[in-house]
Amino acid sequence: MTAISAHEDDIFRPALHYTAKNTWLNDPNGLVYHEGIYHLYYQNNPFGNVWGNVSWGHATSVDLVNWDEQPVAIACDAEEDIFSGSIVIDQYNTSGLGNGQTAPLVAMYTSAYKDSSARRGTQAQSLAWSSDGGYTWTKHHSNPVLDRNSADFRDPKVFRYDGPPGSYWVMVAVEANDHKVVIYSSDNLRDWHYLSSFGPANATGGVWECPDLFPLPLDGDEERTKWILTVNLNPGGPNGGSGGQYFVGHFDGVAFTSETTVTDGSSETAELDAYHWLDWGRDYYAAVSFNNAPDGRRLMVGWMNNWQYGAAIPTWPWRSSMSLVREMSLVTDQGQPRLSQQVADEYRNCGSMSVNTWSGLAIDEGMRHLHPGAPVEIIDVTFLPGSAEEFGLIIRGNGTDGTRIGIRPSENRIITDRTSSGNTEFHESFASIDTAPLRPARDGSYSLKIFVDHCSVEVFAQDGQVTMTGLIFPGPDSTCLSLYAKGGTATAPSLKVARLG
Incomplete structure (x- = not known):
């Protein structure tokens, strides 16, 4: 929850959902659980309640229900906006950015370069790290650490992979207009190597954004674990505007293979009902999951708004909120694996x-x-x-x-x-x-x-x-x-x- 505003017209301030005090927010970023605290970072305009000056806002919680807004974590500057990304705990200091006492938190984010930059008009992946548990951040001097010379390469989700090919970091990001998820690997979070790509597939009625890739046991059976690839798109959702879809399949450490691809990516010739959607409403977008959630839980949060009308919703002085935190599981439904989503148990005592x-x-x-x-x-x-x-x-x-x-x-x-x-x-x-x-x-x-x-x-x-x-x-x-x-x-x-x- 967020503190109740004193503004007399603030009748829509949620009681159960996170909002910033008096600014704009959109996509959740960098979701991570560290030393007993859930960290929610998000796209934020620190100076107003419309999109712009894109930085990473920050909130913390010990119970997923009550959130404390923190100072801006990673701020935009004259050359770059700070677009979406993720955070990992570098337990073994593979990045070399630790101080020898505590494991650093390492953020991978998209640098969206402004006209004043020599890289203007492009998007690339950059790195920042924190040695104080995620409250203050330092941008790496060699940024960007991964550049495809693309205008629409963004939204890196990074996780640690351990499997037959080895143990290393994996990044999934998107080439948004190509409807492709691109997959990279790294041993140190600084040097990245291309592995494979996935897509176009299923819904392609808008740009692809904010991917995630994670394993879930089917019907609770660890021996039948499958991998879930989520990707959000705008527009092209099942009821118009923004939406998020998912694929169920296999990831071998190099490539993701889908078992639930319906078409070759032509949304015009296929029914949207045939696709797997994270949510069928209009106001659940850019959903990603927490890294390092306790007890192996897969917890996910989405932006509760829609790009069609997001900047016009009648709230003041804040604008936009996050969804409730959801716990994901994979179940068999009519012979097919499908996600089942429940609101986190913590809300029972809210x-x-x-x-x-x-x-x-x-x-x-x-x-x-x-x-x-x-x-x-x-x-x-x-x-x-x-x-x-x-x-x-x-x-x-x-x-x-x-x-x-x-x-x-x-x-x-x-x-x-x-x-x-x-x-x-x-x-x-x-x-x-x-x-x-x-x-x-x-x-x-x-x-x-x-x-x-x-x-x-x-x-x-x-x-x-x-x-x-x-x-x-x-x-x-x-x-x-x-x-x-x-x-x-x-x-x-x-x-x-x-x-x-």
């Missing part, structure tokens, strides 16, 4: 809550108001379809309007409808009805876990196999929670609502 429960709720045609509600709620609900064409919940409502989260059983789809969610007029692209494929469980039921905050809703359906994230900007009195059905009836066998005090 503050004082009052809880209401209902059982066996009949949902007739129309709306059924349950209680006045609250701006911040965690909702667990199970539905059983009846004769209704569509049924579900209306959150942050005012009795007539609100954000609709519904199931259309005959179409095997879930929807989030924010066309009447409050303030939707600040940008022509904001009001939307977004959909995703969703099948019932074996018993015909649908289960949803929904996190509602002051300006957002994150939906985790069918045990996190489908997620949808969206911004909303309701009025301060729009707190009602309702059930609804269209064209018939349905049932909610169980409903639990926890309201944050």
Whole structure:
């Protein structure tokens, strides 16, 4: 959480999501766990609440829920903006940058060179290191350490690989306009050698950005570990604007091979439903995972906004927030490996809550108001379809309007409808009805876990196999929670609502 602002118009400041105090933020960078502290770095304009002066902001947490904003970590200068990247703990001082007492943290970031630089118009990978646990950083004198003489080579994610070919550092980055992930290796984090590339593949409706590559055991079986390659694209998401996709396959230390490539990369001739998406909503982008998370957990955070309208959202003095932290697992679904995403367990103890429960709720045609509600709620609900064409919940409502989260059983789809969610007029692209494929469980039921905050809703359906994230900007009195059905009836066998005090 972030400290509550004293600004009287700051009604959308999240209670559960990280925001900067009074500046702009976008992509999460350099996510790392070190000596009991989670470090969240991010793209930040230290001087305003619109994109620009791109530097690395910094926040820390001991529990993933409560975050403390720190001073700017790596600042832009007259020659370069500091674009996205990652951080590793150089435990054995392979870089030679340690002080002999503590392992250095080493950041790899994209230098986006300005007109005043001799490298103007290009992007290359640079290095910085920290000897005080990630609070102050020194740029390397030999930057950039990897240059392809490209205008769109960016977003390095670095990790330590140990396998049959050996033990070394691996970097995945992108050639954004070519829809390619490029893979490099290094023994010392300073000298990099090309290994392979992947792509174009599946969705290519926009530039590729912010890749990640990591292993996960299939169905919890370490003997069946597979590798996940994530890559974000803008535009070209499943419901318009920004989005993130993933591939499941094999990484042998040199090349990634996908088992889930659907097409040769022609988005115009393939259905977006066939691709694997990190999130089907419009407001989950640039997601990357923490390095060195404890207990082998794969924890991921995304930017909760969309480049279509990100600079216009009606918040003040801050603009943009991060998603909740998600824990990733890999499960078998209809014979295919798919990601399952759950909000990190730490959010179960995120503050004082009052809880209401209902059982066996009949949902007739129309709306059924349950209680006045609250701006911040965690909702667990199970539905059983009846004769209704569509049924579900209306959150942050005012009795007539609100954000609709519904199931259309005959179409095997879930929807989030924010066309009447409050303030939707600040940008022509904001009001939307977004959909995703969703099948019932074996018993015909649908289960949803929904996190509602002051300006957002994150939906985790069918045990996190489908997620949808969206911004909303309701009025301060729009707190009602309702059930609804269209064209018939349905049932909610169980409903639990926890309201944050």
